[in-house]
Structure formats: structure tokens, C-alpha cells
Amino acid sequence: MMNKLRIGIVCHPSIGGSGLVATQLGLGLAKFGHEVHIIAHKRPFKLPEDIENVVFHCVDEVNYPLFEGPLHTYSLTAKIVEVAEEYQLDIVHAHYAIPHSLCAHLASNIARYPFPIVTTIHGTDVTIVGQDDAIKRLNTFSMNQSALLTTVSEFQRQYMLQEFDIQQPINVVHNFIDADDFTPALQDETLRATLAQDDEKILMHVSNFRPLKNTSTVVDAFSQLTCSEPVRLVLVGDGPDIGKIKQQCQQLNILDRVTFTGSVNKVERYIANADCLIQPSFRESFCMVILEAMSCAVPTVSSNVDGIPEVVDEGVTGYSFPPENSTSMAAAISHILSDSSIQQRLGQAGRERAITHFNCDNKIKQYVDCYRQTLARF
Ligand code: GMT
Structure with missing residues (x-):
């Protein structure tokens, strides 16, 4: 040295x-x-x-x-x-x-x-x-x-x-990102079972639930999914908007399909068990959570603001849209979750990009x- x-x-x-x-x-x-x-x-x-x-x-x-x-x-x-x-x-x-x-x-x-x-x-x-x-x-x-x-x-x-x-x-x-820490090898049936039923796919969102994370759009998109298989929304983290989100889920009558984990220490263990990640932030100079998901081979659906287009490879590692466009986000998530080969292809491309570019x-x-x-x- x-x-x-x-x-x-x-x-x-x-x-x-x-x-x-x-x-x-x-x-x-x-x-x-x-x-x-x-x-x-x-x-x-x-x-x-x-x-x-x-x-x-x-x-x-x-x-x-x-x-x-x-x-x-x-x-x-x-x-x-x-x-x-x-x-x-x-x-x-x-x-x-x-x-x-x-x-x-x-x-x-x-x-x-x-x-x-x-x-x-x-x-x-x-x-x-x-x-x-x-x-x-x-x-x-x-x-x-x-x-x-x-x-x-x-x-x-x-x-x-x-x-x-x-x-x-x-x-x-x-x-x-350290791709040895954020890895699909962390998939774990026992932890997964605490988040969702065996037959459910997991759509995950991870944040500090501040207004700029636009979490109401997460719930809107989830409520519009058209997949044939059951999907569970797993919300990881805590913050000022969490109360509003619970209310929104209650109003839409979907509270029983949503898991709230609160703040967690080893977020990689959770992300590795997701089938798709949704991050519709209004602002994001980079967005570490998207990179963490890519490294765990999880496809992402996100907003396309600020630095996010430098992190994702559009159409290759996931899909991105304007932050308010919950309908297109729902369609993209349904597309990913309805076909495991698409999920795998996007996830694998994300992991490769995380390793080579970041x-x-x-x-x-x-x-x-x-x-x-x-x-x-x-
Ligand atoms: O976005 C947050 O809520 C946290 C914030 C921070 O200051 O820690 O994240 C900022 O720095 C991260 C690390 O460089 C970036 O990945 C985030 O995109 C950035 N947040 C914003 O730009 C809003």
C-alpha cells in the first residue's frame, strides 16, 4: 500500500x-x-x-x-x-x-x-x-x-x-454496496414465514416514512395490482407517515394484506426475501434501498426522479415512472410478479449491475x- x-x-x-x-x-x-x-x-x-x-x-x-x-x-x-x-x-x-x-x-x-x-x-x-x-x-x-x-x-x-x-x-x-452482505443467499424461509403466507408473493417498501418517500403511492399501487397470485405488502421501517399509511390501508380495506415490521437492524435479511421492491420517492439523490434490492437480486419499481436513473437500468433491472403514477407502477409490479422468469431475469441483472457498477x-x-x-x- x-x-x-x-x-x-x-x-x-x-x-x-x-x-x-x-x-x-x-x-x-x-x-x-x-x-x-x-x-x-x-x-x-x-x-x-x-x-x-x-x-x-x-x-x-x-x-x-x-x-x-x-x-x-x-x-x-x-x-x-x-x-x-x-x-x-x-x-x-x-x-x-x-x-x-x-x-x-x-x-x-x-x-x-x-x-x-x-x-x-x-x-x-x-x-x-x-x-x-x-x-x-x-x-x-x-x-x-x-x-x-x-x-x-x-x-x-x-x-x-x-x-x-x-x-x-x-x-x-x-x-x-458490499454484494457479500446484500445477497440473495440471505433468503430464509423462517424469516419469510414471519412476513407472509407460503403462497403469497412479497412486495416490499423500505424507508423512514417521511413525506418525500411518497408512501401513499406505495399503498395506491398495491391496491391496484392485478396479479393472479396473492401478494402481501411488507412495509419495513418507521417514521412520521406510518399512522397515515395504516389509516389509508384501513380505508381501502386491505390492512389484513399488509405487514408492518417497524425499524429493523439487518435490513438485508428482509430485502432478500422480497419478490419486488417499490420506492416512489419524490426526491432521491441516489436511493440506497434500490441498490440494496438490486444486490439481493430483487427487481425494483420506482420513481424516475433525480439520481435514480443513474442507479437502475430501465427495463433491465426494473421499471421507473413519475412519482404520482401509481397505475403504471401497479401494472409493472403485476407484470413482474405474474411471471417468475421475468422476476428472475430482472433480479439477476440488478445483482450484476450492483456488482459491476457499484x-x-x-x-x-x-x-x-x-x-x-x-x-x-x-
Ligand atoms: O433519504 C433519506 O431519507 C436519508 C438521506 C440521508 O441523508 O441519509 O438519504 C440521502 O443520502 C443517501 C446516501 O447518499 C441517498 O441514497 C439518498 O437518496 C439521499 N436522500 C435524498 O436525496 C432525499
Whole structure:
């Protein structure tokens, strides 16, 4: 290996795409021999203990009755300063502009020696939160203070260039998947039996049930299926819209054909047992769940917004439509579930695409190139 890098990774630890990608990146970098320091408010849900070359640094809360709430951003900044100085970090990689990149910038100014910052934009930080005028200024500032920006799709790169006055280079590094973790080999009759009857096909949706995931369209499409075989809708995850979804199912009188799993830890075990996945999001810079399904050889029916067309191969790994078009989604799902050879062909093509286009090791090497490029210019 060329010289080892000492990399700080700042991320959201909760269940969600950006934290997952940041954690997988940290583990991959460590596997290649780099020293990785993950800095977050709690241990990321996918970060095991005792991994060689990985140290987790928990940000302590600063709480005092004078303040309205805990001082998250200051305590994060202080922790980045402490870790950067103690371990002599070469670089800090912030996942999300606000607040992580801004905190890293502040930390670099406070630390005894400055370090360069790479910021990855995952989508929500600039497309949704970033639309607030005040936050937009902070986003623009923190992105321009980064030595290099990366983002997870070409769509997202174009969006950043159009919406923000960006002065720094933006590299696209698509998200990636470990095809040994997300594999059809995880199909498991015992788990499947807890989700559906033996004779039922499984249509699955996985999300955090926020409004942008458009979960009412999942239920609409399910209620319009025309397959001859029985189909069960399995909803994996939890979030603000789950109550509305239960009501919608009740009104349509289909509640007895829907399974709600709530939040799960090993989502791959569930996805591997699906016959088709539906993700009709209104916004999605990439959509990790679609890639996870492809890797498990599960065909996908999704919206065709933002970065999704870069993930799927239309008509080859699945089908995509405008987010409101539940009728076409229902027709595509019925087509897939009515013929197991179609299901298998699309699923297999998805797995091949996941392995060839979104290979974990290749993307990690791309990130290492980004770090070296940055250090050469710093
Ligand atoms: O979409 C979410 O609800 C979670 C969000 C996040 O910030 O973790 O996901 C964003 O980052 C993921 C990882 O890069 C992408 O796969 C998601 O498409 C992106 N979400 C949006 O753009 C809405």
C-alpha cells in the first residue's frame, strides 16, 4: 500500500443513507490499511466494535441550564479539534454540509495545525434543508471552505452547480454496496414465514416514512395490482407517515394484506426475501434501498426522479415512472410478479449491475484518490 492516511470521518450515526455510506466507507478504508477515526454523537448503527484501524470517538454533550438545548455543533467542533490534534489527522471527511462540514472548517481553524476538509453532499442537506435561505448561505460557505466536494450522483452535482455558487471542484462518487452482505443467499424461509403466507408473493417498501418517500403511492399501487397470485405488502421501517399509511390501508380495506415490521437492524435479511421492491420517492439523490434490492437480486419499481436513473437500468433491472403514477407502477409490479422468469431475469441483472457498477472496493479507491488529490493541493 502507498503511505497510510489518517482520516477523520464525521457523520450522522442514525439509520439512514448518509450514515450508512460513511460507515461502510470507514470500514473499507480500514480494510485497505488506513487509520480511520469516526466522529459522531453515538456509534453508527452499522459500526461494529473492535475493528482493526477504526476508532470511534463519541461527541460528548455540553448541556447547561443557561442554554435552551445541548450545544451539539460546538461539542462536535471541539471533538474534531481534539481528535485531529491527538491523532494528527491528514484529512477530515464531512458527510453533510450542515452542520458537519461547517464544524470541520471551524475545527481546522482552531486546531494547532490546519487540515483539509472533503465534504460529501448526500442530497437532503442541499435539496431539502438547504432550501431555507439562511441555511443556504451557510451551506454555500461550508461547501466553498472544503478543499474538495464529492457527491453521490451526476444529478446531484448538476443541482449543486445550478443552485449554489460553488467555487470548488465536485467529484461524483456513486454510492456502493458490499454484494457479500446484500445477497440473495440471505433468503430464509423462517424469516419469510414471519412476513407472509407460503403462497403469497412479497412486495416490499423500505424507508423512514417521511413525506418525500411518497408512501401513499406505495399503498395506491398495491391496491391496484392485478396479479393472479396473492401478494402481501411488507412495509419495513418507521417514521412520521406510518399512522397515515395504516389509516389509508384501513380505508381501502386491505390492512389484513399488509405487514408492518417497524425499524429493523439487518435490513438485508428482509430485502432478500422480497419478490419486488417499490420506492416512489419524490426526491432521491441516489436511493440506497434500490441498490440494496438490486444486490439481493430483487427487481425494483420506482420513481424516475433525480439520481435514480443513474442507479437502475430501465427495463433491465426494473421499471421507473413519475412519482404520482401509481397505475403504471401497479401494472409493472403485476407484470413482474405474474411471471417468475421475468422476476428472475430482472433480479439477476440488478445483482450484476450492483456488482459491476457499484463495487465497494472500487468506490473506496475513488475516495482515496480524492483524499490524495486534496492533500497534493493543500
Ligand atoms: O433519504 C433519506 O431519507 C436519508 C438521506 C440521508 O441523508 O441519509 O438519504 C440521502 O443520502 C443517501 C446516501 O447518499 C441517498 O441514497 C439518498 O437518496 C439521499 N436522500 C435524498 O436525496 C432525499
